[in-house]
Amino acid sequence: MKKFKKTLLSLLSLLAMATLNPVAQAAMEDDPTLAKVMINQLEHRYTDGPDPLVLEGEAWIGKDLHKAWFKIDAARVNGKTEELEVQALYSRAVAPFWDLQVGLRQDFRPKPDQTWLALGLKGLAPYWFETDVAAFVSDEGQFVLRGQFEYELLFTQQLILSPEVTFNLYARDDKKRDIGAGLADMQAGLRLRYEFVREFAPYVGVNWNRKFGETAGLARAAGEKADDVQFVIGIRAWF
């Protein structure tokens, strides 16, 4: 696990170097090594209980058809990291609008750690749906299918409404983590952002979390809500 963290750190520092110095690489080279860091969501969610601060981001470094790709999902509540999921992937273009992504996913929080093999397809589906579908197999034998879909609706060039939905399907029960087999959870969001520039946009929106089946039952048993609508406020940025 230490090794994984180390590799991840060195890759991330490489990424930082590449993004800070784009001039040196792109001197009329057809396919320069470039890097992009995207904070898709950095938001405060208003709940009944303590409010979480949520980060959902991605970064890549590489060339037109081959990239190293990183994804991060994190939530902090009361200054404590409650959720932290990191993926390090090799991304390869397989079709005009699609990249095949393979690599590792590591869940650091909630405890205990869990390591997954990841295989995904990311790209733009017809009718402009940003799509990221991935399958994960964990060291504990769990199997997950995750789908993420996002759409953009332009009111103006700068005011953009984006609905999105994410779901997780589990192959088996995981009592340790309060997860039941089948469709476990779904998150649907609607965010309205204003792009001051392409790279920076604050937004407001709503987020609807819903747990299903066994997972919903386990949540209720633990005194949590299986169905929760939150108001969110955040920023979206990339460079």
Next chain:
Amino acid sequence: MPFVGDHLSFTRRRFVQGVAAGSALLGLGLHAAPTRAEQLQARLGPKVLSGTRFDLTYSPLKVNFTGKERFATAINGSVPAPILRWKEGDTVTLKVTNNLAEDASIHWHGIILPSDQDGVPHVSNGFKGIRPGESFTYRFQVQQSGTYWYHSHSGFQEQTGAYGVIVIDPKEPEPFTYDRDYVVMLSDWNDEDPSRIYAKLKKLSDYYNRRERTLSDALADIDKMGWEGFLNARQMWNEMRMSDRDISDVTGYTYTFLMNGVAPADGWLGLFKRGERVRLCFVNGSAMTFFDVRIPGLKMTVVAADGQYIEPVTVDEFRMGVAETYDVIVEPSDDRAYTIFAQAIDRSGYARGTLTPDPALTAEVPEMDPAPILGHMDMGMDMGMDMGMDMGMMGHGMHGMNHGGMKMGHDMSGMQHGGMKQRLPMGSGPAGYGSKRPVVHAPTEYGPHIDMRADAARYRLDDPGIGLRDNGRRVLTYADLRNLGKTPDPREPEREIDLHLTGNMARYMWSINGVKYADAEPIHMKYGERLRINLINDTMMNHPIHLHGMWSDLETGDPDHIPRKHTVIVQPGARISYLVTADAMGGWAYHCHLLYHMAGMFRKVIVS
């Protein structure tokens, strides 16, 4: 536009308009006020150098076109570079010194010369570029006359100011008269580092497009055509995941368009005396911008294209692809000022100048036309008609051309079909008429690096192009171009080469036949041969294709008067053909002249 904050509109206005020439060219900044005389001087454009010996020096120059100081890549301390005036038949010597911190070069665009003088690093024979602190002396005999230009062929220097006009006076008098002439160099300036522009396009290819479809566009369409009509109209675009508003990769969102190095805030100034005939030598020296040029109130008689005389055509407007040149004659008969108006193809901004008998007079600046929207034809889509036949010039194929209000400019009825066919190679077509070969896509055109193939790519010579169709003005088209003299090389082509212009817009990758330059073999030509090149545009962008060292004899439908060009626009989803006489030994560059397409959409040509 609702919801657009003041912040953005201010920024936009500043980029589009730029700042006054006095402060821009003198590098004085916004607050130091230049004198009236200085202001006027700064609006007159670059100075002229003439003779047979020239010293040209690259050095960084502080400029201010937008209100922000930036360093430009200047030649002899000028952006654009000085106008070079040569004489046909002279041998010119040009010593180019590089005082930049990086390699530089100069390519003499459209000039017929030996390969080792052409100035493309690692492509021209023996030329490796000019190292910092060093110089290179070019020397060649001038074998032609007309309007051309010169620019750096190193890195992104062409975007940062390294371009200038060449006017070559002919040995024999011109076939037209004029009282004075002016150079009109159009270009696109930006404050950003060009490598940053390129990186942004790779990260978000529509970064500079601020005219994507919005909800209100959709509602207006539904209102007009109903839900079903709307869904049908959107279907192709939604399935292809392409935008019909994708006209220019880099736009007025970051560009300030210049005329002779003067921003539109006050514009270039050209003086005339009433009743004079004025020759205007237009050059599009942009990195990425196509311009549509007109002078409201004046007819323009086009007398030369890419430096070569054509049969005069009188028009209201003409399109300039990047690197094209046109000479026009105007006769301003009234004692008033006229605006030379050059709007960018995507209407995100314009360059302008004033032609006036008195610097105190001003002329109205017209509104820009509505931004064009791509249609199915621009994507090379079959429109449900019999489009398989190519040029549509041999008998029945003519139906194809009549579609969509586009007719070939010339009458073909007198053609002797039978006699011509016997002299032709298999599957080809006679010189002057383009190819009769079907459009076939190579296996290399399939994969993640290619997002479309124009299966119904057609010759569209008399299509003025996106944004200029049916605009009520007489617009120049390629079908109007007829060489003033006889076709210089009347031979039939011995063979044909098909080159598909290919790419993936979203990934911002560009290639030819699906193969980028880095992976491509050179194109070989046999010395002395006459061949045909068929360009098929499998993308949704206009590409201006430039062959170095040899003429592109554009097949516009008249075999006896084939016009010679050095840069040829290939419209989106269209095809076009030209003949080449391989009469120049050595290595030559052959590429799309859009700066950010060039690295991939490039080939080396070797004539041996």
